[in-house]
Amino acid sequence: MAARAAVRRACHRDIEGLVALWRELMRHHAPLDPQYDLVPGAAAAWRVHLAGLLGGASGAVFVSGEEGAPGAFCSVELRPAPPLLSEPGRAEITDLFVSPALRRNGCGRALVEAALVWIRERGIARVEVRVVAANRDGQAFWRALGWGDFVDVLQRRL
């Protein structure tokens, strides 16, 4: 089994590699639901969002791989709660992708563990992830890590 690359915080040198990984993540989801069809220029918009995550306090991106050449990533964002709830807020794992050649070697697990450390350090006690019901890899992964059902989001196309 190949040694697993260490997980680290993403830096600005990783941005183009992260955009390439995000495109693959979108390609993985495209056959699962039409909502993942991208408009021209989508990658540029995501690049801007990503740059904000790298520089801000409201989210973080973890990667595996050499600086400038990430092979996997996990992004997390803080979601403050409205002031009527006792829970101050939650975190959300917004994207997770491991390049096919690196899979089933603990990389996804290590990225999520790094994200959970970052979340706990901010005093947040609950994390959500949205997983498409038909995403077999994603469903198997999250459930193997002990994550469970919370809300069923139902949809109807008109």
Ligand SMILES: CC(C)(COP(=O)(O)OP(=O)(O)OC[C@H]1O[C@@H](n2cnc3c(N)ncnc32)[C@H](O)[C@@H]1OP(=O)(O)O)[C@@H](O)C(=O)NCCC(=O)NCCS
């Ligand atoms: C889901 C994904 C991130 C998993 O990454 P990974 O590095 O292969 O995951 P790990 O090696 O850390 O797997 C941890 C455990 O999850 C489970 N698991 C992971 N992928 C699985 C799969 N395809 N089928 C069944 N179980 C799986 C296993 O129990 C695994 O432990 P094991 O290999 O010792 O049996 C990766 O397959 C991926 O990027 N898929 C496409 C994008 C995607 O679906 N992202 C998630 C969106 S919510």
